[in-house]
Structure formats: structure tokens, C-alpha cells
Amino acid sequence: MENKIRILLYEDNRDLREGMTFLLQATPSLQLVGAFPDTSNLEMQIPGLKPDVVLMDIDMPGRTGIEATPVVKALRPETQVLMLTVFEDEDRIFQAIRNGASGYLLKRTSPTEIIAAIHDVHLGGSPMTSSIARRVLFFFQQEQPVAKSKDYDLSPREMEILKSLVKGYSYKLIADEHFISIDTVRSHIRHIYEKLQVNSKTEAVLKALKEKIV
Amino acid sequence: MENKIRILLYEDNRDLREGMTFLLQATPSLQLVGAFPDTSNLEMQIPGLKPDVVLMDIDMPGRTGIEATPVVKALRPETQVLMLTVFEDEDRIFQAIRNGASGYLLKRTSPTEIIAAIHDVHLGGSPMTSSIARRVLFFFQQEQPVAKSKDYDLSPREMEILKSLVKGYSYKLIADEHFISIDTVRSHIRHIYEKLQVNSKTEAVLKALKEKIV
DNA sequence: GAATTTTTCACCTTTTTATGCGATTGGCTT
DNA sequence: AAGCCAATCGCATAAAAAGGTGAAAAATTC
DSSP: OOOOEEEEEEOOOHHHHHHHHHHHHTOTTEEEEEEESSSTTHHHHHHHHOOSEEEEESOOSSSOHHHHHHHHHHHOTTOEEEEEESOOOHHHHHHHHHTTOOEEEETTSOHHHHHHHHHHHHTTOOOBOHHHHHHHHHHHHHHOSOOOOOOOOOOHHHHHHHHHHHTTOOHHHHHHHHTOOHHHHHHHHHHHHHHHTOOSHHHHHHHHHHTTOO | OOOOEEEEEEOOOHHHHHHHHHHHHTOTTEEEEEEESSSTTHHHHHHHHOOSEEEEESOOSSSOHHHHHHHHHHHOTTSEEEEEESOOOHHHHHHHHHTTOSEEEETTSOHHHHHHHHHHHHTTOOOBOHHHHHHHHHHHHHHOOTTOOOOOOOOHHHHHHHHHHHTTOOHHHHHHHHTOOHHHHHHHHHHHHHHHTOOSHHHHHHHHHHTTOO
């Protein structure tokens, strides 16, 4: 069998910590390398214990799990952080995600699923309860209300040239990049302007960016 | 027992469709109200069959599942759409999500899990494979590099001019907008270029947008 | 109140863009 | 075979933008 997955647990509630410890130790594929009630020695423990997966409670005295997460990622980027919490509020979820957490489980998740989730993050997945996933998706849907990009019917070549414009290139550079003469670049850009209904590089670039035609 | 969950299936592959049909019909809590190889009659089927959950293949002849999803949500917002696909590429995932899909499963997901996922969406969750969840999370983490908006030390006036540049204005327009001479505009823009380390309007605009100094 | 920065303006030169009016080739359609 | 369009190139002109140099009033900082 391959090497055991090294687990480090941060959980302030003693009963929960001991319960989890028992669960983790009972699982042959996992190796619990530490279990602590707070993250005060995080800076020593992460490099020392080299965990593959950190199980992180959110509410802990001192530094919260959310605050500790980016520290873990900074100390050891390959370590995956799995948040474990009783709370399901939006703010915490997004903070944790932005801080680099790779998964987000509710504590009422069954032991079997927790074990499965640990394997999951270790394999590059992001386990989360489906209710949390829904919140994340919902947030996404809010984000980009306008995903429809009008069709300006640019030819393939014109599209390439437009992409170069969006890189901020001059006509000369674009010509070199595509091995065509500067007059050809002019020609293409003329057509692009017609189709996009603009008449300057800047306008074309802005339109391309705003309407995501690049 | 409560009412059965009404399922509508769109899947062009006949074997898969029949397999799914069998699976769904064998599940007492679900009621398959239709199974079609394409979405050509979507506009009739959704209001007629009133599905609670639509299982939507992504690749179908005619209208793809991604295109059909917003139509479903428009026709019947309370219907949950669950994408079923063999593909795991970023674009499709995000398109589907933005178009209103509530879950995203890979076809290799086991029957048990598919059934579980259906119950899940119906209860307001968003089941997705953990690998897809990872992509979604990763996208989130990318999103906000807001923290580091370098300080280019632009003066208030220069900032205003830069904003006008980002609107795509010409020197002349900017001069008019701010009631100053075109030479003054030039002067400001020169200073902006120096500070931003660029030497064209387009580059300045791109830098302003990318680094959010506007 | 002296020094510095910001904002304003001017003039001049060179480079880059925008636009008009061509043309040729090759591929695809009818 | 005729016609269309995409992609290539050329030349010419005008407009816009970039870059150099300088300078003076106004505001801010020290």
C-alpha cells in the first residue's frame, strides 16, 4: 500500500477532538501526526509534522481556523486544508475558500464521509457538502449576470489580431508576431473596427474585454 | 411517503438514456416523467411535465444542455437542473453554472450517487464531484487578488484622466470633459505613462483595468 | 515663507493610428 | 465557371498620440 496520508487535527472541543482522533487512528490508510486544541504553535507544527491534510475547526480560541488557513498554505503549499465546522454561514465559507481551504465539511457529516473526504482532498478534489456547494454556485451565478457575448462575426484571423490588440501591442509588434506586413495588420484592424463599430484601438480593446469576445 | 420527485431526462445517447431510465424507474422515490434524446421540444415539455429535477446531458444534437439550461430556468424557475457529462473542462462547468445549473456530475458517477444527487438537488443542495468542486474553488481563489493593488502614486487629477482613458476617450474628448486644453491632457497623460511605466493609451488602459487602479 | 508638487498651458517633432482606395491570391460556394 | 470572402499586401493622407522641452500659476507640504 502507498504511504499513509499524514493528518493534522486542530479542534478545540475536547470530546470532538478525541472522537476524531479515535476515528482517524482506526483508519489504516491515515496517520494522525498530531491533534491540538489551538493553532498557537502552527508555525512549528506544520514544518515539523509535514501533514498532507490539515483538519481545521473554524472556531478556536486565539487564532481561528480561517486565520490559520493562509498561514498553513504559506508554510507548506502542498498541504491541503479541510475546514470542519458546525456553521454554514456564507461569510465564513467564502473567507475560508479565499484563504485557501480545499474543502468544507459540516461536523454532522458522517465518519465514513469524513474519511472519504480526506482521501478526496488528498487526491486533488474539493469535498464539500452539497448545501455548501449550492451556496458557492449561487454566488457564482450572481457574479456574472451577463454571460451572453454578442456575435460580431469576426473571422479567425481577425480574432487573433484582436487578441494581440488586447495584449497592448502596436501594429508593428502584431505584424512581427504573426509574420505579416504592417499593412495587413492595418487591413485586419480596419475590418475589426467596422465589425465592432469602434474607431480606435482603445475602444476595440475595451469592447473586447467588456463583452468577452477575447 | 411524500410525493415522488418528478424527473425529466435529456440524453442523446440511447444506451445511456435507457440505462438511466431503468435506474430511475427502479427507484421508488423518483418518478421519471420523460426521457428525450434532444431538447427540441423543451418549451412544451417543461411546462407540460412539470419536472422537479431535469437531468441534462451537455452534448446533444441541436441545442446543447448548456444552452437549454437557462431556458428551463426561465420556463420554470423551481425546477433544478443537474448537468450530466463526460467532460470536465473548465469552460463548460462555468458556463453551466452561470446558466443556472444546480449540480454538475460526471457520468462515471455511480448509480447510487446519482440517485443521491437527485435527492440532494431537490432538497436544495448542489451535488458535484469533488474534482469539479475543486475547480470551482480554485476559480474563487484566483478571483480576488485585490489586496495587492500597487500604488503608482497618481495625483487626483491624473487619476481622473486615467479614468477617462479607460472610457476610451480621445485627448480631445478628455479635454472637453474636464474643461482643460488638449496640451494639458497630453501633459497629464505623459505623467501617467511615466508612473505606470507604459507608453501607449492601450497599455495604460490595460494596466489600469488589470490592476484595478481605476 | 520657502520648497515642492500639482495643474495648467504652449510649441515642436516624430511615430503611430485611422481611413480611403486600391490589388492579388486561394479557398469555398453556387 | 462565376462569385464571394478571407487573408494578404501597397500607397497615400490626415488625424491622433507620443515624446521632448519649457514654463507659470495654484495648491500643498515642510
